[in-house]
Structures are given as structure tokens and as C-alpha cells.
Amino acid sequence: MKYKLLGRSGLKVSELCLGTMGFGTEAGWGADKDTSFAIMDAFAGAGGNFLDTANVYKLGTSEKIIGEFIHPRDRDYFVIATKYSLKDNTTNPNASGNNRKNMMRSVEQSLRRLQTDFIDVLYLHIWDDLTPIDEVLRGIDDLIRQGKVNYAAISDTPAWIVSKGNTLAELMGWSQFITLQVEYSLLQRTPERDLIPMAKHYNMTVTPWAPLAGGALTGKYLRGEQGRIKPESNRRDDNSTRITREVMAIADKLGVEPSHIALQWTRQQGFECIPIVGATAVKQLEQNLKTIDLLIPGDDIEKLNEVSAIDLGFPGKFFKEEGVRQNNFGGFYHQIIPRNQ
Numbered sequence: 001m002k003y004k005l006l007g008r009s010g011l012k013v014s015e016l017c018l019g020t021m022g023f024g025t026e027a028g029w030g031a032d033k034d035t036s037f038a039i040m041d042a043f044a045g046a047g048g049n050f051l052d053t054a055n056v057y058k059l060g061t062s063e064k065i066i067g068e069f070i071h072p073r074d075r076d077y078f079v080i081a082t083k084y085s086l087k088d089n090t091t092n093p094n095a096s097g098n099n100r101k102n103m104m105r106s107v108e109q110s111l112r113r114l115q116t117d118f119i120d121v122l123y124l125h126i127w128d129d130l131t132p133i134d135e136v137l138r139g140i141d142d143l144i145r146q147g148k149v150n151y152a153a154i155s156d157t158p159a160w161i162v163s164k165g166n167t168l169a170e171l172m173g174w175s176q177f178i179t180l181q182v183e184y185s186l187l188q189r190t191p192e193r194d195l196i197p198m199a200k201h202y203n204m205t206v207t208p209w210a211p212l213a214g215g216a217l218t219g220k221y222l223r224g225e226q227g228r229i230k231p232e233s234n235r236r237d238d239n240s241t242r243i244t245r246e247v248m249a250i251a252d253k254l255g256v257e258p259s260h261i262a263l264q265w266t267r268q269q270g271f272e273c274i275p276i277v278g279a280t281a282v283k284q285l286e287q288n289l290k291t292i293d294l295l296i297p298g299d300d301i302e303k304l305n306e307v308s309a310i311d312l313g314f315p316g317k318f319f320k321e322e323g324v325r326q327n328n329f330g331g332f333y334h335q336i337i338p339r340n341q
């Protein structure tokens with residue numbers, strides 16, 4: 001395993017992040033405590049140090065399992081990312097949302113469940129469209145100054161809000177969001193419209209969630225195997241099936257697993273990316289870890305890009321029109337080398 005710097009920070013995290021949303025058997029799926037321990041053992045044994053959880057995963061069980069695993073081991077080895085915002089109880093209207101009161105309450109409870117006195121990376125989980133972004137940044141910055149959190153991060157939020165937040169944080173001397181967590185995979189490329197260009201601009205690392213589309217891109221459902229994605233899910237509709245079949249064909253040609261192709265494709269898209277790999281069995285994780293040895297040839301990347309292409313919409317599509325490029329660059333478009341290339 002190699003290590004990457006997380007966003008504009010000096011924090012070194014493994015090139016794959018372990019997703020732990022499936023730690024716990026609540027809601028009828030997931031790994032029990034022993035299996036979760038074995039998954040974390042295998043991940044750490046391979047050099048993995050970056051764990052992703054949330055207050056809400058499996059009603060707190062995911063954090064509890066991580067806490068029990070890490071407490072007797074070396075806390076400092078692991079980089080624990082957790083999230084606040086989503087309800088972990090329904091006792092009052094401020095037990096959910098992005099507001100400061102919920103942030104402070106949620107973080108105290110996460111610290112208890114994780115059996116630690118600091119969180120490495122705290123994400124806002126999902127934008128509530130109510131709380132001012134300066135309230136969020138100031139809150140996380142206060143937690144950082146108190147030593148309860150090391151870095152700020154954000155998930156599932158419109159690009160313009162993250163962008164406003166980071167600009168404001170820079171001006172105010174607050175900690176900026178260093179990581180952007182969004183759904184991103186061969187079946188979900190719409191973050192390419194605004195979120196990913198924004199992350200590149202702010203040197204944020206993108207941590208795609210569901211990079212395997214919840215398992216659909218492993219091809220398991222087309223092979224008749226079982227899993228948690230229901231047949232009626234759009235991850236298993238005709239278009240998703242067409243894309244998954246291309247992933248399987250390329251995997252077959254290269255002599256690797258479809259999961260390697262799906263994960264590695266996210267890492268070869270020209271931006272800083274650390275996919276969050278979910279696993280509910282040790283075998284799945286062990287298989288997925290082999291992704292790091294793969295480099296997908298350029299022509300296969302092209303095929304994958306083509307089969308999964310999305311409409312960029314306005315203005316992304318407009319900027320690519322030849323007439324617009326002619327007007328915009330006076331015929332020199334193809335001779336200009338963009339910054340950082």
C-alpha cells in the first residue's frame with residue numbers, strides 16, 4: 001500500500017479507504033463484530049490506515065466496533081474519518097442537521113463510541129439547506145482548536161456551498177474542507193459536472209462512496225450471486241447492466257476482477273481520488289485490495305469512459321463545442337497547455 005496526502009494537508013492516508021457502513025448486522029445486512037474485526041485486520045495488515053464511518057451507520061454499531069478494535073491497538077496508526085448530521089435519535093429537532101448544537105452533541109457521542117479523544121477527519125454528512133456554511137466551518141474549527149478533531153471535510157453538498165465555505169475559511173483563517181465525499185462510480189458520473197472540478201480547484205481529495213455501486217459493478221448480480229442491491233435498483237437497470245458488462249469484459253481480457261476495474265477507473269480520472277471500499281466479508285476486501293497493482297491501459301479507459309458517458313449539461317457541454325472554443329481561444333485551444341498538466 002502507498003500513502004497519499006489528504007487534500008492540501010500533510011496527513012498521510014492509505015491509497016484505499018475502508019468503508020465501514022456495513023459493520024453491524026442491523027437492517028438485515030452487514031458484517032458481525034468478528035467479521036468486521038477480521039476485515040480491519042486484513043486492511044491494516046496490508047498497510048491500510050484510513051477508515052470511514054459515521055455516527056449513523058448501523059445506529060452507532062459501526063463506530064462501536066471500530067472503537068473496540070482500535071482501543072487495545074495503536075490508535076495513532078489509524079486515521080479515523082467520521083461524520084455528523086444525520087439523526088442517531090429522534091428525541092429533539094436538533095438531534096439532526098448541520099447546526100452547531102447537533103455537531104457538538106454528535107461528536108461527543110462519536111468520541112465515546114470510538115473510545116478515543118480525537119477524530120482525525122470530521123465530515124459534514126449531508127447538506128441540510130438550512131444552516132449557514134460559516135456556522136459549520138466555525139464549529140469544526142472550534143473542535144479542531146479543542147483538539148477533538150484534526151481536519152474538516154464535507155460530503156453530499158452542492159459545489160457552490162463547499163466553494164463558498166472554503167473561500168470564507170481561507171479569509172477567516174479557519175481550517176478548510178480538505179476532502180470531498182460524493183457518490184462516484186462508472187454508474188454515477190454526474191459529480192463531473194461541478195463537484196469534481198471544484199475539488200480540483202481547492203486541491204481537495206475526492207473520496208468516492210459506492211465506487212462499486214454497492215456491489216453491482218462487481219458483476220455479482222449478473223453471475224446470479226446474492227447481495228444487498230435489490231433487482232429494482234437503478235444500479236441494476238438496463239443502462240447499468242450495459243456498463244457492468246463492459247467492466248466484466250475488460251476485466252476478463254486483463255485477467256483481473258471486475259471490482260479492480262471499477263475501483264481503479266475512479267483512480268485514473270485525473271483528479272486526487274481515494275475510493276472508499278466497502279466490504280462485508282474478508283474475501284471481498286482481500287480481492288479489492290489487489291486493485292492497487294492494476295493500471296488500466298488507455299484504450300480500455302476510453303472504452304469505459306464511452307460506455308458510461310453522461311451529458312455534462314450547461315455550461316460544461318457548451319464549453320466543449322468547437323464553435324465556442326474557436327471564439328473563446330481564437331483557434332489556439334489545442335496549443336494551450338492548461339496549468340498542472
Ligand SMILES: NC(=O)c1ccc[n+]([C@@H]2O[C@H](COP(=O)([O-])OP(=O)(O)OC[C@H]3O[C@@H](n4cnc5c(N)ncnc54)[C@H](OP(=O)(O)O)[C@@H]3O)[C@@H](O)[C@H]2O)c1
Nearest residue numbers: 019020021052209210211212213214215227228278280284
Ligand atoms: N457519504 C455518504 O453519503 C455515503 C453513502 C454511502 C456510503 N458511504 C461510505 O462509502 C462506503 C462504501 O459504500 P458502499 O458500501 O455503499 O459501496 P461499495 O463499496 O460500492 O459496495 C460495497 C458492497 O459491495 C459488495 N462487494 C464489495 N466487494 C465485493 C467483491 N469483491 N465481490 C462481491 N461483492 C463485493 C458488498 O456488498 P454485499 O454486502 O451486498 O455483499 C459490499 O458491502 C461505505 O462503507 C461508507 O463508508 C458514504
